[in-house]
Amino acid sequence: MNVAQRFSHIPSPAIRAMVERSQQLEKSGIRVAHLEIGRPDFDTPEVIKAATKAALDRGEVHYGPNAGLPELRKAVAHYMSERRDVTWESDQVLITNGAIEALYLSLMTVLEPDDEVLIPEPCWTAYLGIVRLMNAVPRLVPLQANNGFDLDLVALRQAITPRTKALLLNTPHNPTGVILERPSLEGIAELAQEHDLLIVCDEIYDQICFDGQTPPTIAALPGMQERVALVCGFSKTYSMTGWRIGYVALPHPLVRPALLAHANIMSSVNTFIQYGALAALTGGGPAAALMSAEYQKRRDEAVRLLQCMPDVFLTPGGGSFFLFPRFLKFRDDQQLAQRLLEEAHVATVPGSAFGPTGAGHLRLSVSCDLQSILEGLERMHQWLTARN
């Protein structure tokens, strides 16, 4: 059987190799510090679980509307409008199987085969697969550590071709943690307007921000709401990664095509889980704030410890779970990650897994408990010192 050509361009997630090897080490009794995994270590807040169980008990087990429950779409529109200072109507919101499906749907509305999508890199690895599955082409635009991983507007402009249809933004960012600030967003908006691009903006870490920041959104800039698909979800904020629920707010003309794609691929999102998501938006705020405060504590500790390590250069971002230090004496980050795992028992993800500009970096996540972070970074420090 001939497998379709598109799959030859899709990388396997690098994190899997790390997780599998860590598990082998743990089976042999070794304690591994898991700084590789980007998912919250908390349980889903009780208020969300209770609403979901109640929905199940009420018999909310049938197909729901393709676009999502009206009350949930309304709550999402309200939440997004309040938090981002732009008004969305509930009929612009689609409930999806995680933010990842929302990314697919948004891009699918505008891409023809061989069209190009600008992707700042390093980036979440799934972006490349998403674009390739549509027979479109990712065009990578490097984010440089010495520029604070800010988007270089000159490089962005140079990457635009007549086939460029969309730009995939992510703020706060995986893997660097960087929040795009208003001046950068304004430059990006100008380019998008000039070249008639759709901006798909992944704001899945919108509530995991440090030092009281609320990240600005490109959708709130003048004239931009009509060319931004704003993607978000419940996975990270409410520790609901396994529930598989997210959403997107779309410009009016893109709602129908996105809904057609969703209806034909997914039909609808699990009905009783949508009631849990509704409870997250209406009553999950305090629990989300507690988790966020805990990430801040862990991240501050991790930043402090990394800044004491020899030959480590860190640009700490203002959000997400991730830190993306560069190890100045180790260009080969794959080998560095492997050695840290085998010799210091610290699991990380090699930076080059997120794109070529990630070479020499490691991604560390603070979504595991503080004790593991402290132990892991102490072992990393000792390991680096012994090789200095």
Ligand code: PLP
């Ligand atoms: N977007 C980014 C940048 C991510 O890092 C992740 C998960 O790691 C997702 C989206 C996936 O979100 P969801 O679980 O809602 O599909």
